[in-house]
Amino acid sequence: MVNINNDKLRTALDKLVPARSPASLKIQNLIIYVVSLKPGFALNSEFIPKSSEMIFTINECDDIADAIVKAKKIEEWAVSYMLVLFYKKYGAVDSKSHAWQFMSAYLQIILRITLREDKHFAKVNQLGVRVRMGLNVHNPQYEILNDLIHIHNQQNTLAGVLNGIRQYETLKKQSEASGEVINKNLAGKIGRIRLAYEVVAEDKKFVGKTYSKTSNNEAFKSNLDKFYYDSEDEPLRATAFGIKHQNDNVSYDENLADDDPEALLDNDFKPSKHTAKSSELQQWKLKNNYRHARRNGFGFPTSLRQLSLANIQMLFNRLWQLLMISNDGSRSSYTVILIALISGRRVQDVIYELGLDKGQRTWLSYKKGINSSYHTLNITVNVTTNRRSHLLPHRQSFDREFTLPIPIEIQSDVC
Numbered sequence: 001m002v003n004i005n006n007d008k009l010r011t012a013l014d015k016l017v018p019a020r021s022p023a024s025l026k027i028q029n030l031i032i033y034v035v036s037l038k039p040g041f042a043l044n045s046e047f048i049p050k051s052s053e054m055i056f057t058i059n060e061c062d063d064i065a066d067a068i069v070k071a072k073k074i075e076e077w078a079v080s081y082m083l084v085l086f087y088k089k090y091g092a093v094d095s096k097s098h099a100w101q102f103m104s105a106y107l108q109i110i111l112r113i114t115l116r117e118d119k120h121f122a123k124v125n126q127l128g129v130r131v132r133m134g135l136n137v138h139n140p141q142y143e144i145l146n147d148l149i150h151i152h153n154q155q156n157t158l159a160g161v162l163n164g165i166r167q168y169e170t171l172k173k174q175s176e177a178s179g180e181v182i183n184k185n186l187a188g189k190i191g192r193i194r195l196a197y198e199v200v201a202e203d204k205k206f207v208g209k210t211y212s213k214t215s216n217n218e219a220f221k222s223n224l225d226k227f228y229y230d231s232e233d234e235p236l237r238a239t240a241f242g243i244k245h246q247n248d249n250v251s252y253d254e255n256l257a258d259d260d261p262e263a264l265l266d267n268d269f270k271p272s273k274h275t276a277k278s279s280e281l282q283q284w285k286l287k288n289n290y291r292h293a294r295r296n297g298f299g300f301p302t303s304l305r306q307l308s309l310a311n312i313q314m315l316f317n318r319l320w321q322l323l324m325i326s327n328d329g330s331r332s333s334y335t336v337i338l339i340a341l342i343s344g345r346r347v348q349d350v351i352y353e354l355g356l357d358k359g360q361r362t363w364l365s366y367k368k369g370i371n372s373s374y375h376t377l378n379i380t381v382n383v384t385t386n387r388r389s390h391l392l393p394h395r396q397s398f399d400r401e402f403t404l405p406i407p408i409e410i411q412s413d414v415c
Helices: 006-016 024-035 058-070 078-090 098-116 119-134 142-154 158-178 186-202 215-222 252-258 279-297 309-325 328-343 347-354 389-394 408-414
Strands: 224-229 236-241 364-368 373-380 401-405
Touching: 006 024, 006 098, 024 078, 024 098, 058 078, 078 098, 078 119, 098 119, 098 142, 098 186, 119 142, 119 186, 142 158, 142 186, 158 186, 309 328, 309 408, 328 347, 328 373, 328 408, 373 408
Parallel strands: none
Antiparallel strands: 224 236, 364 373, 373 401
């Protein structure tokens, strides 16, 4: 718990609720009044002057919320936006209300983060989003807000609330991972709230992301050849991507046809909706689609498209028979090919994955059960899941990842 005087409080309030925001003075007084409902949770507020209760009408709440949205200041004025919507939902401030008791503790966490004056301040907007989303009964985060109110009602100390949130996050992760409930990715959202509480309870320092150059970046740069051309208007630079296939036995023509299409001038540029359907971009996409279709028309013998389903089954069956009668010397080769067929990955990728330690593998997982241990393939289907809340109960797929156990006969060869 941190002691706070009136000057520090005003500095924090001016940062959370700037003077140019709608009804700033009234909302600042509302924050002071709400914080006093649960004194000593995260702030020692005995030096803060008492504030009288602030009354807001429904129309006033709507007007303030609309003004914040129109000004496009939802993130900067996140606390004001959250409070007026919360007030509209739960009515006038009541010291006996579990919801307002929760908001008192929640605002103390926000004030403590603001008083730190570091990069943790970005968490204030995240805390506001979690409450705002939870006010909508049709939003999956509605249950998060209700459970948070319940946890704050059961615990009176910051340490007790933090422990309750941690347990809640763990249970949610387990239920989502086991498939007991529809995976709405609520555990990650609870984790953001838990992180904010940890910053206050454990005085965590902000740790930013660090980026370092990797060997992959250097290898990528080494394959680029740049050519510069003189022009009357401006200098032009063209980049030629070398086609090198030293690690496989596929013919040069096949690799040439299977290469990625030419990139646009600027891959980071996202066209606006007015130009995304332009004839130039459509011609570019059509040309690349034609190149891909022409690659299938070559009829290369290594392309699985040339085989029927029965042929593929016969090929797999023959490899399986050879695996069963092979010795240790050739058994690993058949195992690699079979895993490549099952997973749909290149032979080179399978060999690289098997060469890593179990803890470093990305798509080949090692599962430990109660009575046995086994390996599985982590398969990711490259589709975008629909996360719109009103469609969640109706969609047929809840995730884009699934696990596929490796056959028992080759489990020992994967170790």
